[in-house]
Amino acid sequence: MPVVTDHDAVPLTPIYTIVIRESGEASVDGHPVDTLPGQDARDAALAHIQEKAARLDRPVRVNAKEPDGSTWPLIVDWDGEVTPLEHPHPAPPALPAARRTLEQPPASVPVHLPSPTGEPVIPGPLPAAPGVDWMAPLPPEYREMLDTVRTADIAGNFPAAEVAAKDLEDALDDAYGASHLYTVNVVAVRANLALRRQAWANSLELHMHAAWLRHDQQAPRDETLRLARNAHFCWKHLVAPCPKHPGTDNPAQAQQRVHDLLHVLRHVDVEPIILATTEEWAAKLLAAAS
Template identity: 35%
Template sequence: MVDVNAIPNWPVVRVGLGEQGALTVDGEVTAVEAGQDARSTAVERAARLARQLGRPVRVEAEESDGTLFRLIVDEDGGVAESGPAVPPRTNRRLPFRRRGDTDAEPPTTAVVPPPPTNEQALDVESITRLVRVPAPAAANAPVPAAVPPRPTPEQAAVLVRVRRLAEDGTPGLGIALLQELEAADAWQASAIRDVRAYLTLADGRPAAAMHLYLRTAAELADLRGDADRRAEVDRWARTILDCAHHCWLQVRAPDEAHSLGAQLVKAYDTLGLAQAPAARAARRRQKDMRLRFLTAVSDLADH
């Protein structure tokens, strides 16, 4: 049986089941082959991604009446429920959605609550959930922090603005704000960069997002020497690499994808995750890409 809580929240395959067998997957209209139905086609698409990642993935399937089903799909196409069905709602607020846009909800790394009604009523706890795992305490801290690091009121206000910019369809402006926050506060630099990487992916730049995730992973590798924080760092590292892996699957240029794949495999090794299913899947894909890359180079040389 699949342990639902062990499946990362990223990525989420968004499936829309329309009238008369219409199907969208992650916002794209998807053809249904003869002899298949929309549901089996959607499951196969999710299973293909699961095989690429080397682990089950989350799926949110919305029926034509608006009912939302949360599922887990494994590499073999097995399906399990990850929660109760959500009945249709009117005017459902979707995070990271352009005003007036009716497309399917894009993937998110965390559940982002609606912004507070005013800056004075800021809920810092809700803002910190933008960062999947809080940054570990500074290496020179005399005593381990009793609670996770929290943003200052000024930083939290910036994160509120970032969320609003993302919801308005302008993630690029949010990225600029995060760059300022990251430079001003090294304490949470890695955590802020994690959020910036997600916004960069939402901005349509998977390779740049992957670079940010890999940079964060390299910093986490330096923190693994502290035995008191290793478990926390390892949990965060697995999430970061899962996001980097997903970005890698979106990179279309063969030479760039091959280069980034080598960095991803190295990051898995450095963080002690070389035998993880996702790492093995990455090595298989990288080997296949290398063969295709060398074949393409050889063909060019022959001409």
């Protein structure tokens, strides 16, 4: 197929972000991209985007960020054809304000967990971000998928709820992109479900990912900080055994993930006590491993 000539015909969302690091590694919307032996990371990232375009059966928009800080707006089609743009992608229109309804994903299911200071982490009412309603319900076409998540959750079947939530996240990622509020809210739902069944490693990853994306999207800060605190909480369960949850600790995995956790905690500017506690425990882990 030829390059895309009618740029305005390409929907404004999703806009995927490719980041190429100085090490040569690449990520798409914050997720590392695996490469085949001898494959260039840029090619692997574009192939990943190509798959997304193929699922949508249309071209998609991409911002490619180079190690020198430059950003290249692109349009990538399902056949791998890349069209460079001379100007940045137009900003998507802001979502209209919407009242919170029963169709909203259960991203704020109360989970009363002890923070490092011993106080419960209880989500409260969230202020609205300017121009974006993070409490907006999902579009009607995703209601059936959301009902599947909710039904399994109410029944206490967390594994089934997690599978259904992942399917919903994938569908929203394809339609809107990984950093869109719809997708990020469902990532937070998945983090909550994993936490409630004490799947600490999985919950840690999901909490970190959701907190990072919310911070970059300037989402209401209270919920972003709650996700970051709960990431810290999950990590501590990997560090040391807990009498209530014996056998769920994994110090080696905690050591592997601590640099990523500290990166997230600093990125969202979490409370100093949480950052200091994480650094202290990380030092103990390093000393025990040496």
